[in-house]
Amino acid sequence: MNAIFTRTSTRNFTPEKVDSKYLIKIIRAAMAAPSACNQQPWEFWITDKPEIIERLSQVSPYATPVKNAPAVIVPCYNTDGLIAAPMVEIDMALAVENILLEAEELGLGAVMIGIAPLPERMKAVAEILNLPDNIKAFTIIPVGYPVNKKPQEDRYEPSKIHTV
Numbered sequence: 001m002n003a004i005f006t007r008t009s010t011r012n013f014t015p016e017k018v019d020s021k022y023l024i025k026i027i028r029a030a031m032a033a034p035s036a037c038n039q040q041p042w043e044f045w046i047t048d049k050p051e052i053i054e055r056l057s058q059v060s061p062y063a064t065p066v067k068n069a070p071a072v073i074v075p076c077y078n079t080d081g082l083i084a085a086p087m088v089e090i091d092m093a094l095a096v097e098n099i100l101l102e103a104e105e106l107g108l109g110a111v112m113i114g115i116a117p118l119p120e121r122m123k124a125v126a127e128i129l130n131l132p133d134n135i136k137a138f139t140i141i142p143v144g145y146p147v148n149k150k151p152q153e154d155r156y157e158p159s160k161i162h163t164v
Contacts, residue, residue: 010109013144029102036087069142
């Protein structure tokens with residue numbers, strides 16, 4: 001579980017290409033996440049195409065780290081057949097955390113760029129990726145080798161623990 005205590009958000013990447021076998025491992029980790037009623041709403045769009053990456057980097061004022069990433073994962077959710085629809089974004093957040101942890105485990109860096117639940121951002125990503133109406137963009141995750149690795153801040157705060 002070292003990745004939990006070493007993972008940090010990576011916003012600057014080297015130009016080195018990410019091997020597709022690593023991207024598959026990352027997606028496998030995402031799909032290992034729990035989901036409400038085992039609905040597994042996730043679908044993943046992956047690109048290394050510079051023109052798509054450039055466009056994705058412009059969908060939010062916070063998406064600039066996407067621009068220099070050699071690979072980008074866009075976790076989306078399928079609205080068809082949801083058993084526990086109100087829980088879909090929680091399901092997606094669990095899958096995204098697994099993506100971030102597996103990237104760290106593989107020596108890669110990544111960061112989550114918030115898209116959902118903001119309709120204008122979700123629509124912009126949908127247009128770039130030509131998503132069908134039943135597929136909703138959740139986040140954008142640039143992935144690559146970090147330019148530098150900073151230590152993780154210790155966020156443990158005993159005063160936030162309450163025993164009842």
